[in-house]
Amino acid sequence: MTLFNLLDILGIISFAISGSLVAMRKKFDPFGVYIIAFATSVGGGTLRDVLIGAQPVFWMKNTSVIFFITGSYVFAIFFRKFLKYLSKSLFLFDTIGLGLYTIMGTEIGLKANFHPIIIVSIATMTASFGGVIRDLLCNEVPVIFRKEIYAMASVFGSLAFLILHFFNFNESVLYISTSLIVITIRLVAVKFHLSIPTFYIKKK
Amino acid sequence: MTLFNLLDILGIISFAISGSLVAMRKKFDPFGVYIIAFATSVGGGTLRDVLIGAQPVFWMKNTSVIFFITGSYVFAIFFRKFLKYLSKSLFLFDTIGLGLYTIMGTEIGLKANFHPIIIVSIATMTASFGGVIRDLLCNEVPVIFRKEIYAMASVFGSLAFLILHFFNFNESVLYISTSLIVITIRLVAVKFHLSIPTFYIKKK
């Protein structure tokens, strides 16, 4: 198993747990919780595969993804009362997932020879659209459109990856730098309640 | 016309009528009602085709689907007052659609040689995601995430299909058994108000 596979699995688990917890808070039944765990975990990558035309989508070709999601889901159900007091660990899970998926999305975009802007879009989509799909399925305004710096961490992480890749740094450097950038931006943003200044239009 | 075609058409009609009625209850205009009828009827199969990469999606290659949906839609508009008192028949329509689409999804997954877990996922998606898309377009929490046993009927129907198929039973046996299983599970669940036990997290 390569480093990449390990990161991939950690990303899947992180998002599946965070999705399960959101759905249990919404009082969905176990089937609904499973769908939300699944959608949060693979939603971004599925959208990416569909938009670039890489079908069947990745989790149809690699069933281990389904086993990891199912395991995380069962774990989240059993330890839900315990996890409830662990809002910090959950935040950490989600942040790790964000970093790992940013790396994966950037790699896939690079391999397919897209324009750098498209690669960053693909990476950001892979990393943050699982959460958007989760929120849509829960009938809520996607949280990343309103609060704090989330997807922007992914944008900067992916940019850093592309720049370091351009200068031929090796895989480990790319992976560690990108993860560190995404996780640092996210931690700093939440710690200091940073958010992007909002420009809005008042309703009459 | 084969048995399979006939079942297919019945599924399309069932879901198109049930979609039209939901949209009329939401006071959508006739265009909106049509889109909801369409999305309910072909939404699951469209998502399936997009995820497995079988494009153009099925209803673009077979325009008779559009004629059946349009006919069902016109029928539902004309007989809306009558159908209102027929909640039992509507439930039946929806249940028949669920069974038929489960069969179709399983067949398509088998032909494409997917892993059994993926086949069951594809079948369940084909059968129940038209309703999810309908609910999302109506801005409601998808009903199948919260109430009663619905998609689970589809999961068991598809599993039964795969097991019987493995033992080389013929098409009619497969179709009839799967339909019976899906419809029975659904009828029993609704009759006795069965639902999956829910594990949820209280909000503070």
Next chain:
Amino acid sequence: MTLFNLLDILGIISFAISGSLVAMRKKFDPFGVYIIAFATSVGGGTLRDVLIGAQPVFWMKNTSVIFFITGSYVFAIFFRKFLKYLSKSLFLFDTIGLGLYTIMGTEIGLKANFHPIIIVSIATMTASFGGVIRDLLCNEVPVIFRKEIYAMASVFGSLAFLILHFFNFNESVLYISTSLIVITIRLVAVKFHLSIPTFYIKKK
């Protein structure tokens, strides 16, 4: 640059501005506003490309689309107070976008040799589903399912295009007629508050 390219760009700009304004009214942060601008502008065409199987989707192959959206987005943020008093110009932008995307969708459907009914569906989807995706991401019932004649203008515009094309009229005639039909239907509908008569079911 051909007439078609110019129209295309005007359509992208129109929808990106209208999307930005809706998102700013919902108090989304700048990242959220950008995603809504993007989704409104390319959502319909992206859905079209995914359903017909023309991936990578159009804006991944032509990055100029991204520059035009980004420019329109920045413009909309800077001039938001000014644009607020321009509800008429905004309506006009949206209507122009509707006409132009109807033309583009019809052309793409024709080139792919689809059945006329499918071509009209593809054109209507290209033209009006950006707005549906915008409304879903904003957690609102899609406005085109409830109010006034919107998508129907696109249906008639696309039909006119197909009929004139059948009689071998040249491109300019096709473009101008379709635009005029879509824009006229939309203007007349809004001016005289025309809407399609609604058939609905009362809740008990």
